[in-house]
Amino acid sequence: MRITVRLFALQRAQTGLRQHQLELAEGSDVAAAWEALVADLPVIAAAGGVVRFARNGSYVEPDERLADGDELAVIPPVAGGATGADDEGRFRRLEIREASLDKGLLDGLRAEVASAADGAVAAFVGQTRESPGSAAPGQEAEAERFAGQVVTGLSYEAFEPMAHSVLDQIADEIEARFGVRRLAIVHRVGDVAVGESSVLIVTASPHRAEAFEACRYAIEELKARAPIWKSERFADGSVWLGAPARPGPDDESGGRP
Numbered sequence: 001m002r003i004t005v006r007l008f009a010l011q012r013a014q015t016g017l018r019q020h021q022l023e024l025a026e027g028s029d030v031a032a033a034w035e036a037l038v039a040d041l042p043v044i045a046a047a048g049g050v051v052r053f054a055r056n057g058s059y060v061e062p063d064e065r066l067a068d069g070d071e072l073a074v075i076p077p078v079a080g081g082a083t084g085a086d087d088e089g090r091f092r093r094l095e096i097r098e099a100s101l102d103k104g105l106l107d108g109l110r111a112e113v114a115s116a117a118d119g120a121v122a123a124f125v126g127q128t129r130e131s132p133g134s135a136a137p138g139q140e141a142e143a144e145r146f147a148g149q150v151v152t153g154l155s156y157e158a159f160e161p162m163a164h165s166v167l168d169q170i171a172d173e174i175e176a177r178f179g180v181r182r183l184a185i186v187h188r189v190g191d192v193a194v195g196e197s198s199v200l201i202v203t204a205s206p207h208r209a210e211a212f213e214a215c216r217y218a219i220e221e222l223k224a225r226a227p228i229w230k231s232e233r234f235a236d237g238s239v240w241l242g243a244p245a246r247p248g249p250d251d252e253s254g255g256r257p
């Protein structure tokens with residue numbers, strides 16, 4: 001059987017490839033596909049303990065069986081949609097965009113998300129900073145090269161179809177856990193200058209506690225699960241950031257992130 005492997009972030013940079021075709025024996029699982037991929041592209045071998053996998057847009061375990069024509073995405077450590085309202089008062093705006101996230105957008109999101117029934121609106125603005133973050137596994141030595149330097153900007157990359165699906169799952173979880181049915185999550189891709197916004201989250205509910213909890217849950221789960229990656233740029237190079245992706249919600253938190 002023949003499958004297509006998609007590569008992102010560090011593995012894309014290491015190989016110079018966005019996708020790679022594999023011929024596998026019938027009944028092969030994800031682990032076998034990874035072994036075959038490493039045989040073809042040895043430079044990615046060191047990532048074996050930290051990458052996750054998605055089959056046709058959904059996270060899967062290494063023992064998941066594959067079928068002819070499948071798309072297998074290799075998900076590096078992550079950096080930590082749809083828009084509209086329905087007849088029951090639910091509103092979601094889940095978006096990944098290259099355009100800047102300016103104050104006008106934030107004001108617009110606040111107006112869109114809040115309804116007359118809501119007494120609380122919570123907003124989170126994530127912005128890039130000049131101090132370095134935590135290097136992704138395998139990038140530690142590269143990060144040492146830039147010790148003492150300031151970050152000049154960041155670059156974001158996303159596996160957009162799957163990222164939208166994960167954001168929608170997170171929105172479902174927020175409704176189930178906190179009863180918050182109106183929210184927006186907008187994340188940038190591409191180059192983002194230091195001091196600019198990279199993500200906006202707005203939640204609204206009748207009471208403040210639920211709005212705060214929903215906003216916090218959204219950013220924590222997005223950073224842990226959404227296939228969105230970032231690299232820090234320095235004057236003479238760059239470093240990928242992140243930690244291994246978590247394929248589902250942190251249920252051990254008892255409903256809190």
